[in-house]
Amino acid sequence: MSWVKWKKLLSVKKPYIDKSFSLPPPPKKGKSTLEEEVDLLSLYEPKQQPTPYPDTKNQAETPEDYIPTNLSEVEQWLDKEFLLSLNDDIILRPLSIGLPKTLPALLVYFQSQVNNEHLSAMVIHPMTMELTPPAPIPEAPTLLELLAKKVTSAPGEYVILQDKKTIVERLINGHIVLFVEGQSEAIVIEGIEVPGRSVSTPIIESTARGPQEGFVEDLDTNIGLVRARLRTSRLVCEIRVVGRMARTRYCLLYVAGLTNPAMVEEMRKRIQSIDVDTVHDMGLFEQYIEDQSNSLFPQHLITERPDRVSSALADGSMAVFLDRSPFGLVAPISIWTFIHSPEDMYLRNPFGSFARFLRIMSLILTLFAPALYIAVTSYHPEMLPTELMLATAGAREQVPFPVFIEVLFLEFSLELIREASLRVPQQIGPTIGIVGAIIIGSAAVEAGIVSPILVVVMAITALASFSIPAYTFFYSIRILRLLFLASAAALGLYGLAIVTLIVAFHLAGVKSLGVPLLSPLTPSRTVADDLIFRGPILRQKKRPLYIRPLDTIRQNPSRPPRSRMKKQKLRRTL
Amino acid sequence: MKKPGMLGTFELFLLLWLYSTSTILLALPRIYAQDGQSALWLLPIISYLYLLPFIWVIIKLRDYFPDKILVEIPVILFGRWAGYLVGWPLAFYILFVTAMALREFTDVVNYIILPETPSWALLLPFLIASAYGAYKGPEAISRANVILLPLTLGAFIFLLFSSFTQAELYFLAPILGPGLDELLISAFLRLSVFIEVAILMALYPNIRSGKALRFVAFYGMAFSAFFMALVLLAYGLNFPFANTQLIGSPLFQLVRNINWGRFLQNLESLFVFTTVLMMIIKISLSLYIAVITFAKTIESPFYQPYVFPFAFITYLYTFMPTDYLTAVKWEYEFLRPYGFISLFILASFLLAVAAWRKKKRPRKKRSLKREPTAL
Structure with a gap:
């Protein structure tokens, strides 16, 4: 064996995940970060800027990266990119836009990802009708903006793009792209509708008391289920993609001003270090980001209950959802989480x-x-x-x-x-x-x-x-x-x-995102009377400190005493 | 060297309790019965009073060198040669003491619950577990100690309560045993029973503050001494001291006495379970201290590679005494007393030099407490 091989054998590679991450104490502050005006953006701004999703930036560098103005050239480019003769799922639908002067256009979308009825009613039909009033309105200086703002009635967002890479990215994510003859840009309209099941009862974590709805495979529905329980402007949802080939959407959820920023940064770092073709399910995703993937003990909570996720978020933890996976991941947690059931809190x-x-x-x-x-x-x-x-x-x-x-x-x-x-x-x-x-x-x-x-x-x-x-x-x-x-x-x-x-x-x-799994027992931290046994609800005033939230108070510590009827008054009332 | 993990005050307190109390599981009651006779339970309390100066030295030394362990201090004060002079013998001394405790414990287990299993087979898994603990470091050891506390401390408390039910008060008479003067002398001569407190000097970088160390050293050792006194009292109330001197493992004898009816008797096997837990934690920490001492002496950036070789050396050392009594003799007559004296002299000398050097420094460089490496 040559020296180089020996050297390789003996050398220690730097792990792509910082295994020794320990959650630092939160930055010192005077007042509650949830109630006071603080610069949260500077706290949570990612140190390493990730690729945003959906990508709205112009990625074009050379003239070849821009879309052609001629529709036949557009077709040629799409044929090269998507192998149109073999790929039957992609639809290229020519149409004439019914402006005062008719214009040829090309509508491109994936049949499997777009709702046909929606497409017909919101895009094709309005486009082909004659536009009234015919003159462009002042806030729509270009033709494409006029079409996007005045003509289509699609409820989702729209963007006008000109570089090929971004348009391809959008198409494969279920958007509809409209190319117009003579235009160097294209309108991208959100029209995705992926078939999936509706919200149903949790299968693994069923309880007698409490909400009877579980997550489904659709990412947006899952986010909606959590947002419905945490209607705060501070609930941040960072949507990005993971997987070189699959480009699966994931969402990192946390409450700004509550979740420890170092933890958010570490989670971002770990997710961004995933460099694989596909991440099919949360089970795979979890293994890529956990501290010790060979350990016998799980280091994250995988749950199908929205109430459990929202409760963890309100305590200062983070959650991750992956598109096409009906489970949410909660981190950091402690080992005691595994013996807790949401029902414990719903019962007295x-x-x-x-x-x-x-x-x-x-x-x-x-x-x-x-x-x-x-x-x-x-x-x-x-x-x-x-x-x-x-x-x-x-x-x-x-x-x-x-x-x-x-x-x-x-x-x-x-x-x-x-x-x-x-x-x-x-x-x-x-x-x-x-x-x-x-x-x-x-x-x-x-x-x-x-x-x-x-x-x-x-x-x-x-x-x-x-x-x-x-x-x-x-x-x-x-x-x-x-x-x-x-x-x-x-x-x-x-x-x-x-x-x-x-x-x-x-x-x-074993640690869960830098938090020792045995905490708050050892290292000992304040637990708000909810560790092995749960204390009375009025005594659970503090959030679990082992996840080091920025705001530690969960319920009003100076709760006014309940009004008590005097015996006499009670008798009279009865 | 990797940044050491911090131990909480509560964890360190319990770790010190377990580390010093576990000596009582082996031959200590027998030794105390020889010295203190019917007043054997008073000896740890008196010894603790003698121990206070040593504890003070340990606490003061950390004030000068908060992020250094004992073997690093001579290097700072005198140079590399002093580190070698102290580090090498100290590392192997700790290993040897560990091996003696291991030998005693294995013989007890062999005698009580697994008489057909050869000692080498009993020792091997025990040492692997201890080495694993040492490999994980003091943070993991202390946390494992905390989660197993219901089993260890609980078993002791159960033992105490159970044994008091069958107590005979007249076994304690005369209350001062051989007499107060004899007791005071014996307690002083047996001061080395508390040599375990010296582990704190190897855990300086893992201790959060001087205040935490002060609390753990004074109160932790006081708690250990009190606890040992309680167990010895329970023992003294159950057996006459004259017989104790002849018993190899007195505490197991006490467990045999437990009888709470049909379902709670013959619990020595269950008590072995607890004892094994305590001893593994103790041996793990001893092994860690030996290895970290060695690693710091040779300025190695990691201690982990030396854990398993050191465990193997300990395994070999374990077979050096011919039998249980030889191991007890070596431990209590040579290793502990001379070790204690050497450590006390070394620590006091280092403290004196550090204090003298600090005084000698010009005023602007007097930030010795904050920057220990400035020495």
Whole structure:
């Protein structure tokens, strides 16, 4: 091997994402940035200017970059660019504009992305009609501006462009382009309509109380769902594109004056560093921007609930939506977010806290129950009371396998049921559950493959695991459980303690956009009575400080006391 | 060198508590029972009073060198040669002490819950976990300590409450054991039990402020001493001191005594779970301190590459004592006392030189506290 190769092998490449990013404290301020007049633009202005979307800038550098004035040349250029003879989706529709003097024009659009009715009613029909009054109006100095302002009745925005690159960019994003004979510019009209489903109930994060609507695949609808909940002028939505080939739109949402600007800048930096052909879904997108993509723990919240996103935004977090993905990404978060459900806040304090307590118990149970069973039965049977020890031994008498194999068999069966129920059509989903229950519940015990006590343990474990509200965290738990199982099988409680601590060390180092995942417990920060248990709603006065928001007060700290009726008055009223 | 992560006061307090209290899990009660007899529980409290000057030296030294660890200070004061002279022996001393604690602990586990597993097989995963912790650094170690606190501190509190139910008060008589004068002398001679406080000198750059250090050093060690006294009191109330001197792992003996009915008895295996957690955190931190001392001595920009080689050396050192009692003897008769004296003298000497140099400086360059490298 040559020296250069050795050097390459030994050299350390600078990571394209600054992995050591730590969220700095917010800049010092006197008054609330949400209420006072402050220069927010200077706070949030990107240090590195990204390519805006949609691109309205003139990107033309040489004369060849400008569109031709002759329509036949335009057609030739479009044929070269879009391979018109092969590409049946793109439509070139010639028309005559009905000005006092008829002008030939060419309407270009992608059939699959434009609503035909809308196109006919708002663009083609008004264009072909004779214009009245015939004279150009003063605020429309050019012909194209007159057409755009006076003739078309399309509700979306329009721009007049002259460079080829930008026009192509617009076309592939579902805009309609109108070329007019003799004009060196073209009108670009928004007319996109991509088929998609309407807003429906959340599938993964369903709750009994609270809003029953979930995100859909359309980016604008998703932004609308959030904006409907946060009607503030400070809600900023930066729309850009990601993916060299797919040019998928994404939106970075945050509340200016509340979200830490350093965090916004870091998020922008991470997203802009994505340099791939396509980013199909939020799952892929998440992996590109997270601090440790190989970690067992998710570092962002992926949610399909608009109320959850708006609540996070109001706390000072950020959200990202990707076009054609029905999930929103929330960052930064803490590990406690995964055991929180929006329902906890919609229910009163005791009920919400009880639900959380139940979930924490479930988490501990699902992680450690099978491992503890193995450790105790195989290595430390003296821990059990004599009767229980005898009952366990009696139940295991017929089973020819070691406990570890027994547990592994059941674990594998449960995973199979889970995986199968995800893949099969919804109509036969319950059948899978019944088949699984029969196989595991009775047949396996009768066949002497597993002991009945273990079936009970594993059933409780499986039930407990389903109570975790975050789907991505659910995967972490499944893998961790297997690790704990293996360690307990190898060295009993000793092994279990070792692996627990390795996991704890790992967890202690994981960050979500610069915020330690274990915060606000450690490093300890103010939590506004909403960490493991949720406190009374009136005590939750501060926003979570671990995400370092610019404005820390969530509700009026000097809330006036409620008026109380005197007993006498109450009696009279009654 | 990468910028070190900061430890919160709360995290550091708990880390120091765990680091110094975990000695009680091994042979310490046995040693104290030899010295203090029925008043064994008073020894940590008296020792703490003797420890105060050392704590003061540690705090003052940081005022002069807030972003340097102990081995970097001689380099600033005297030159590179002094760094080598202090750094190399110190790094390997820490490794050796760590190895002794590891040996004692492995033997206890081997004896109590896994008698059929060879020591080398018990040690290997333990050391891998510790090395991983050391690799992640003090920030991760302290955070892991905090999240596992319900298991560690909780287990101790449970042990205390459980053992007090079966206490026999007359085991504590005479209340001053061998007599006050003997107690005072024994506590002074066993001052090295609190050598753990010296870890603060390796964590100077990770400590936020002098105020935080003062709080952690004084109150953290006081809490540890108080906690140790409580556990020793519980022990003293359950067993006569004469028997304690013959028991290898006294605290496990205490756990065996727990009996809350049919479902809460024979909990020593469960207590091992907690003990393993505590010991891994302790060994991780020790390993980190040894490695950072070495890395700073040789002026390496990273400490991480040395973690696993050092863990391997520790693994080898662990087998040097022939048995548990030899390891205990080496630790309490040689390593701790001489180590404590050396560290105290070194730290005091460095503090004196730093103070003298500061005085000697002209007025305009007296910003020693703010810019430690100005020395």
